[in-house]
Amino acid sequence: MSPDQIVVTVIGLAAIAFIVWFFWLGKRLGVKVAVNSSGYQEAMVLVKGGYTPDLIIVEKGKPVRLNFLRTESAACSEMVMFPDFNKSAHLPEGETVAVELMPNQPGEYEFQCQMGMLRGKLIVED
Structure with a gap:
């Protein structure tokens, strides 16, 4: 392998590692x-371009109101769905x-x- 090929390979592997960490392994606050x-x-x-915040922690048994403000025109963001609560908007x-949701059971709901x-x-x- 030539030095150029080694440099390109190392940079490519570093980019792949960063993408894996950012999308799958990074800890969200x-x-x-x-x-x-x-x-x-x-x-x-x-x-x-996503939901901010994308991780919301609430207490069970108390009503939740999430106010969504969409500031983009991408077709994908036209609707939000809460499949476990059978709600969409x-x-x-x-x-x-x-x-508005009523979380009666503890757990993680996407x-x-x-x-x-x-x-x-x-x-x-x-």
């Missing part, structure tokens, strides 16, 4: 949601849409766009 004065655990979720660009490309997770704790 979750947002723990507090109960507001109206009794809801409420959080704002920005929809732009259309997200018009530039508008805030509230999705939410996603209709194509499954944008993903988030709702963690329900005791």
Whole structure:
């Protein structure tokens, strides 16, 4: 192998390792949601190339209101779905849409766009 081929191979392997770490092994920071004065655990979720935050921690047995604000025009982000709660919502660009849930069981519940490309997770704790 020539020195150029070795350098290209090493750079390629480093890029693959970074991609694997970033998408699958990187630890995501979750947002723990507090109960507001109206009794809801409420959080704002920005929809732009993904969900921010994409990991939301709530308490079981208390209602949750997630306010989604979509700031992009990509077709994939037009809808958010919560399959475990049998809920979905259309997200018009530039508008805030509230999705209300009642998490009665602890666990991890995924939410996603209709194509499954944008993903988030709702963690329900005791």
